[in-house]
Amino acid sequence: MRHLIRIDELIRDEMTRLFDLAADMETLREMGSDLCKGRILFYEPSPRTRLSFESAMIRLGGSVLGFSDPQSTSFVKHETLADTVHMVCNYADIIVIRHPHAGAAQLAAQHSPVPVVNAGDDSHQHPTQTLTDLYTLRKTRGDISSLTVGVCGDLRYGRAAHSLAYGLATFGAKIVLIAPDGLTMPDEIVWRLNHLYGATVETVASPMDAIAELDVLYVNRLQKERLPQELDPAAVVEIAKQYRIDAETMRHARPDCLIMHPLPRVDEIARELDDDPRAIFFEQSSNGVPVRMALMAMLLNRVDRPPLTEKSPDLTTHADPICHNPVCITQHEPRVAPLSHRVAPDHQVCLYCQLPY
């Protein structure tokens, strides 16, 4: 594999290799290194993930160029993403991309001779967040497979939650989905967790219904900017409030139940919990650096380890556009090759946004 677009492209053994390397990177993080000297990272803006990638690349001895302003998303109005990628691959050795349309990183990868890393494509996926989350679990608990993990909050639009669910399933953890009506995990993802991973998935309506059995409570922010217009934002916020985690909630949790969050948080987690030793979201955020160091060093073939292998997805080319997902990149970019991706014998999805069409 040359790119990292979706977490479900990685098998368990590959993730484990990556985590072993990340553990080694914790040393280099302090000492600095020349591992990727001269290598350049380019990225589309993404406020916080960007800083983590930037810090990782600098610790590897590389340099960073690109955009630090979240507003300057596109180079020029009406320029296609394909054109942008054809151009920036001349300047960078690896491209980290965040984009407001699902499947954009996939499209970028098709046009790029250098590795592309998906740093979040609308509500689709955010695989490096998941690698960070799983690395944090492994570092803190040793074994992921025996854990029961509650994934709570906006599971419909939260890309970190989507990637996390696949990542947990990859390691065989038990998954408890906790979301208000209207913000539950998309059917497609639940279907895959069940049919492709054989995962143990439980669904409950409120944090209190599951809190006592959890090893980890993973809280997600409400993705207000992605709520469809037909939803009444005030109503959704009202519901989301019922999912706020506070000291009272945690009084019912196990004494070692970890509280995680992909950050930034708004008020999903009451600040009174900041002093709770179970709250490890700042440590989690810190782990993003060695994990991203490991990933980039591996994608750039700068370490003496077996590389991530290139997968051969079962693709079908179509004559006409197939996807009708309004946030899919195929709805916004001209001349995208209409490709479907067979994820199971009877189950085909759009290659880009990974939704059935």
Added chain:
Amino acid sequence: MRHLIRIDELIRDEMTRLFDLAADMETLREMGSDLCKGRILFYEPSPRTRLSFESAMIRLGGSVLGFSDPQSTSFVKHETLADTVHMVCNYADIIVIRHPHAGAAQLAAQHSPVPVVNAGDDSHQHPTQTLTDLYTLRKTRGDISSLTVGVCGDLRYGRAAHSLAYGLATFGAKIVLIAPDGLTMPDEIVWRLNHLYGATVETVASPMDAIAELDVLYVNRLQKERLPQELDPAAVVEIAKQYRIDAETMRHARPDCLIMHPLPRVDEIARELDDDPRAIFFEQSSNGVPVRMALMAMLLNRVDRPPLTEKSPDLTTHADPICHNPVCITQHEPRVAPLSHRVAPDHQVCLYCQLPY
């Protein structure tokens, strides 16, 4: 001391040590160095001060990450500064922060395991500007204590003027405050200059009242963006105009009276003075680089010199919020510890904005 939040945290001997190091840095500035190789600077935006810090860190062999866009002040709407600091300290070895609320750098320092440098917190202070100003005076005149310095313009909202007054008092210079009604130096600062420093402070209404006796005329820009809404901006600008320095003003000044300005200037200094050899504001601006190199190398313990010592301010913890200053960070950030700072036996102020409450 691990941080630099206020200029009045430094004693004279520490400033002198810093200036000696800055003089050495002038050589490294040309040659480059590996003094802070691998160290990373993070900062909140601040257009010009940022470039100076950025240049200083690169000359030290370090790298810079952060924001170059003055608009992207906050990561995410409603995220607290404390959360932001908890996160960015994972990515940086030193944090340089500019912020629209007084006391923000102080708050950041409380949450940061890495050194925090205040690059301007609303109208409170701007200590590295003052170090640059004093270094320039020492370099140009040798001795600061014998100088009479006129500080002119918007002294009420000008943070550079506030820090400068303390800095001059530290070295025993004579201070002449020159400001229009409504823009005079805050009472608190004048009180401290008199009672804590025993400074010689004179106040005059117009530049012409003092120009003949000055060794230095330090001009400050009108801080239009900080004027309270009850002031009529047009009226204030009108008054400020009377404080414009031009060739006619300088005809009454000593032949060696230096003209200084923290830059950028608008029209406080007539452009006809650009060719006056007494105008040294561009040289002053240039001195910011070795001074900031020295400060960062010292805070990061990369030089073989006695470090800046950590002060132990006399603090009192309160049960409830104490400060009512509308621009104080305590008015804008949840869960700030209400702390007061005793600066003299009978004189307590808010730890953050340093104003009486």
Added chain:
Amino acid sequence: MRHLIRIDELIRDEMTRLFDLAADMETLREMGSDLCKGRILFYEPSPRTRLSFESAMIRLGGSVLGFSDPQSTSFVKHETLADTVHMVCNYADIIVIRHPHAGAAQLAAQHSPVPVVNAGDDSHQHPTQTLTDLYTLRKTRGDISSLTVGVCGDLRYGRAAHSLAYGLATFGAKIVLIAPDGLTMPDEIVWRLNHLYGATVETVASPMDAIAELDVLYVNRLQKERLPQELDPAAVVEIAKQYRIDAETMRHARPDCLIMHPLPRVDEIARELDDDPRAIFFEQSSNGVPVRMALMAMLLNRVDRPPLTEKSPDLTTHADPICHNPVCITQHEPRVAPLSHRVAPDHQVCLYCQLPY
């Protein structure tokens, strides 16, 4: 020469030397180098050219500071460009500037002790784009002088087209100007091509009138943002559409007729041509890196080659402002020295925007 403001400041021999160096830089581009270690590049924003300069400087071992946000053009409202340059030259070893006013780079150079490179000043010139274009032609075709080059599209406001015309004339190529009414090459440039270069210039109304004889078709984007308000944008766009190059156009071209474009493109070139091997605009874009590496290394005197020589233009100082070009920097900056530039015995122009006054 210390700066590069206009392509017509370079003689043929200098361009050739630069291209020889650029060819050597192609190796360093892959390997990295320490040629300009410690040197710093500062630039005003310019989305794509910026990335190319940034990549070039990093490959030379240098660092980059400045603005990555196209919005933050000026430091502070009302600060003069002269003040900005006086300040940033303290922080950078070379200044790359893009600016919305013609002649801004020339003005910057007058105030700068470090080399200034013009990365585009309104519709005036963009000399490094031209060096990239010519290097691409030399690399692809070996000899430039024997080529017939069609320059097509918005030739009135396209700065890349202006610089290119002079560059082609310098090498003796045949130039075919192809532009709609209202967007034709400015008279001043045509006059110079004829009288100063003795160039062979042909003018045609439509791509189809010349396509069969071209070795190169160089397409320019419509500069919508620079169209004067009296033009009806809709009408102009309509006309521009007739200049769109597609597979049908190229069916009439020679089998080896190159298609070039300074990028980004909107729809001047139909996407169906992306697979046409004659379309070399992405390769052209890639060549910007070694060319800019060569230019900066030469301007910074870091290579053991004869430097670019400083020209002595024939200047006249005037008592009063002379230029009436509304986009000329002299209309927007106070206290610009009114200078005229004699380009031929009877032909004087404004030094800044290079238009007759």
